[in-house]
Amino acid sequence: MKKGYFGDFGGCFVPELLMPPLQEVEHAMSDIMPSSGFQQELGDLLRDYAGRPTPVTFCPTLSKELGFNLWLKREDLLHTGAHKINNALGQGLLAKYMGKKRLIAETGAGQHGVATAAAAARLGLECTIYMGAEDVDRQLSNVRRMRLLGADVHPVQSGSRTLKDAINETLRVWISNQATTHYCFGTAAGPHPFPTLVREFQRVIGREARAQMMEATGRLPDVVVACVGGGSNAIGMFHEFIKEVDVRLVGVEAAGTGEPGCFNSAPLNLGTPGVLHGNYTMLLQTKDGQIEPSHSISAGLDYPGVGPEHAWLQKSGRVHYGLVKDANALAAFTRLCRTEGILPALESSHALAWVLGHVAEIGSGKTVLVNLSGRGDKDMDIIRKALDGEGE
Amino acid sequence: MHFLEKKIREAKAAGRKALVPFLTAGYPDIATFWPTMMELDENGADVIEIGVPFSDPVADGPVVEDASRLALSEGVCLSDIVKELKSRRGLIKAGIVLMGYYNPFLQYGIDNLARDAAEAGVNGFIVPDLPFEESGPMREALAANDIALIPLVGPNTSVERMGLYAEQGQGYVYVVSVMGVTGERKDLAAHVAETLNRAKSVFSLPIALGFGLREPSQLAELPTDSLPDAVVFGSALLKHLAEGKSAADFMGRWR
Numbered sequence: 001m002k003k004g005y006f007g008d009f010g011g012c013f014v015p016e017l018l019m020p021p022l023q024e025v026e027h028a029m030s031d032i033m034p035s036s037g038f039q040q041e042l043g044d045l046l047r048d049y050a051g052r053p054t055p056v057t058f059c060p061t062l063s064k065e066l067g068f069n070l071w072l073k074r075e076d077l078l079h080t081g082a083h084k085i086n087n088a089l090g091q092g093l094l095a096k097y098m099g100k101k102r103l104i105a106e107t108g109a110g111q112h113g114v115a116t117a118a119a120a121a122r123l124g125l126e127c128t129i130y131m132g133a134e135d136v137d138r139q140l141s142n143v144r145r146m147r148l149l150g151a152d153v154h155p156v157q158s159g160s161r162t163l164k165d166a167i168n169e170t171l172r173v174w175i176s177n178q179a180t181t182h183y184c185f186g187t188a189a190g191p192h193p194f195p196t197l198v199r200e201f202q203r204v205i206g207r208e209a210r211a212q213m214m215e216a217t218g219r220l221p222d223v224v225v226a227c228v229g230g231g232s233n234a235i236g237m238f239h240e241f242i243k244e245v246d247v248r249l250v251g252v253e254a255a256g257t258g259e260p261g262c263f264n265s266a267p268l269n270l271g272t273p274g275v276l277h278g279n280y281t282m283l284l285q286t287k288d289g290q291i292e293p294s295h296s297i298s299a300g301l302d303y304p305g306v307g308p309e310h311a312w313l314q315k316s317g318r319v320h321y322g323l324v325k326d327a328n329a330l331a332a333f334t335r336l337c338r339t340e341g342i343l344p345a346l347e348s349s350h351a352l353a354w355v356l357g358h359v360a361e362i363g364s365g366k367t368v369l370v371n372l373s374g375r376g377d378k379d380m381d382i383i384r385k386a387l388d389g390e391g392e
Numbered sequence: 393m394h395f396l397e398k399k400i401r402e403a404k405a406a407g408r409k410a411l412v413p414f415l416t417a418g419y420p421d422i423a424t425f426w427p428t429m430m431e432l433d434e435n436g437a438d439v440i441e442i443g444v445p446f447s448d449p450v451a452d453g454p455v456v457e458d459a460s461r462l463a464l465s466e467g468v469c470l471s472d473i474v475k476e477l478k479s480r481r482g483l484i485k486a487g488i489v490l491m492g493y494y495n496p497f498l499q500y501g502i503d504n505l506a507r508d509a510a511e512a513g514v515n516g517f518i519v520p521d522l523p524f525e526e527s528g529p530m531r532e533a534l535a536a537n538d539i540a541l542i543p544l545v546g547p548n549t550s551v552e553r554m555g556l557y558a559e560q561g562q563g564y565v566y567v568v569s570v571m572g573v574t575g576e577r578k579d580l581a582a583h584v585a586e587t588l589n590r591a592k593s594v595f596s597l598p599i600a601l602g603f604g605l606r607e608p609s610q611l612a613e614l615p616t617d618s619l620p621d622a623v624v625f626g627s628a629l630l631k632h633l634a635e636g637k638s639a640a641d642f643m644g645r646w647r
Contacts, residue, residue: 003525013494013521015451017546017571019553158457159448168450175451176572178548275495275521276448288469289499290447 004192007315009308012192014278018171021178024098026193032097033200045089049122050079052086052204056212056369061339067364070355071221072372073209075233076344082300082374083205083233084115088184090201092119095182102126104177105184106170108135108163109299110142111374112186117151119184127151130170132162139299142378160293163303167277187230188307191278195307202236205371210240213369223248223362226371227351228321229265229301231310233373242318249319251310252354254296258325263295267306268314268321281308297326297382298346300374328353330386333376345374346382394540395515396563399438399487400598400622409611409619411436411646412600413639414491414626416443416459418468420633426480428639435643437486439564441518441624442477444470444492451520453575455627470496470505474512481513489516489542489563494530502533510537516563518542524556531560542566543595547587554594564598564622567591569605575627577604585618592618600624608646 004010012022032038046052054077059070075083092103103120104127107113113129120127129146133155136143146153159165167190174183188198213221224241226234228251241247253266264270267282274283276291284292284304294304313319329346332353336342344352351370355362362368376383393401403410413432418425432440445460445468452460470492477488490509497505497519509517516539522530524543531541540563545554548571557565569584570577584601591599602624611619623646632642 011526012523013526014523015520016523016544016549016553017568019523020548020550158454159461164448168448171450172573178571275498277450278521285495285499287499288471289496290464291495
């Protein structure tokens with residue numbers, strides 16, 4: 001397979017000026033990452049600072065209602081509230097070993113921005129976060145958290161002023177600042193080597209979950225489900241199970257409102273292949289190759305592309321990618337809150353909603369593991385508005 | 393010798409720098425784009441780079457990005473650019489290069505594009521997000537139609553990497569003056585001469601300098617033996633046109 005490719009997908013479609021820093025990251029992956037010093041320090045950070053390992057939690061009430069055993073991998077319990085910290089600490093530490101002084105990162109909803117700001121503060125690195133101006137307005141509390149953590153938050157005014165434009169801007173800034181700065185890419189997408197780098201830092205999710213499920217139930221789960229925006233929590237969870245052909249893997253994309261032709265965040269189901277942000281993958285685009293706006297009630301899934309490894313796992317048939325509408329994600333959110341006392345992120349609620357919508361297909365007596373990638377505290381405003389709207 | 397190389401060598405033989413204006417398709421607006429192209433051609437352009445708009449222009453600064461977004465909002469698309477060029481190509485003396493991001497080219501179909509572009513009289517392509525490693529399919533399709541894929545190199549491109557491009561490159565080499573995106577800058581950084589010298593040591597093709605050029609006096613800062621064979625100006629020209637001034641007036645400064 002060609003370097004940086006997953007089947008047909010992936011690659012490194014960037015300006016020549018970004019090739020040297022990307023190659024520098026690639027070299028750091030082979031020279032620094034495997035070293036015992038790096039692994040030891042990252043392991044300590046993940047345990048003592050981020051709160052790993054996260055538990056798997058059995059859901060007694062929901063399991064009874066559904067007729068199968070539902071387990072959650074609790075990434076929502078991590079410091080800063082989601083799986084994003086696994087990657088931010090990994091890349092932050094790598095940047096430090098590479099001699100970089102500053103982290104830059106894009107953020108959409110702000111979760112990756114908060115995680116990167118926290119990692120930078122902990123590691124003694126400077127930090128600048130690029131965030132679409134629309135998102136800055138929509139996610140003010142996360143902007144405040146980033147600033148409290150010492151990051152400089154830079155609103156991006158270009159293009160559609162959302163996540164994809166924040167990525168464009170961060171790539172531009174990286175061109176000019178590559179000597180001192182590492183781009184801490186937030187998801188398992190972008191140019192090679194980011195899809196592999198981010199996956200490697202998120203694989204801890206699946207490694208832990210597999211061992212925990214074996215210990216708790218004595219066997220592997222029948223179905224493993226995770227939400228997919230860019231796809232970093234899903235690839236981190238799936239990778240450990242890809243070779244286990246008896247384990248069904250399901251990624252869940254955001255269908256938006258579900259009205260015909262509505263904006264969505266489901267390039268695997270509703271998009272076509274093309275090149276954006278440095279990789280060949282599935283995209284929401286016009287027939288002329290212009291990138292279309294995406295939408296989801298969950299800001300963390302709101303992206304017109306997807307990691308290239310997911311595009312390949314779909315094409316190869318190993319992973320099934322389902323669709324969940326805004327309203328169903330919201331219903332799953334409410335149900336988990338009331339039945340199990342867990343307040344999930346709207347992103348993770350999509351994964352749960354797929355399970356709730358496929359009860360018969362899954363079948364009674366099975367064991368289902370859902371990656372609960374983050375907690376929902378950040379979504380309170382959106383949820384309040386959406387639930388108020390329902391009540392009217 | 394490729395047509396684009398010949399155009400630049402001819403300018404050099406006449407004792408001047410080749411002039412390579414960049415104009416986003418459909419800019420300043422749909423009605424005045426082709427008249428502006430003709431004006432550039434009549435006023436000394438040796439090669440004209442037509443910008444193909446893209447929604448996510450990651451190598452461009454705000455001026456080119458805004459022009460690109462404006463063009464998209466007016467419905468400018470690659471197939472129309474190629475069609476319209478085909479009907480006018482006979483009237484334009486300058487070499488024609490399409491500059492744009494990979495995805496619109498990919499969606500058009502690389503082989504179809506190479507064929508249609510050749511029929512329309514396109515001489516070269518510049519694709520800022522297509523580094524050497526990914527450029528094979530596009531370069532081969534273009535080469536089969538005698539169209540050059542112009543290499544882009546910059547201050548951080550090593551002799552080794554320049555060598556990769558030199559083996560395959562045609563037309564001219566686009567040397568990016570700064571570690572950054574397109575857009576005019578007050579001063580050419582000190583390392584520009586070093587970058588130009590490195591490119592000259594590796595490439596036998598003519599050297600075009602771009603990104604950040606605003607006025608001819610900037611070149612006076614460079615040592616004589618580092619001077620490029622051609623100069624590319626984009627943002628400064630777009631800004632000039634946006635102020636309602638003429639292309640002829642802008643070209644006059646550089647001739």
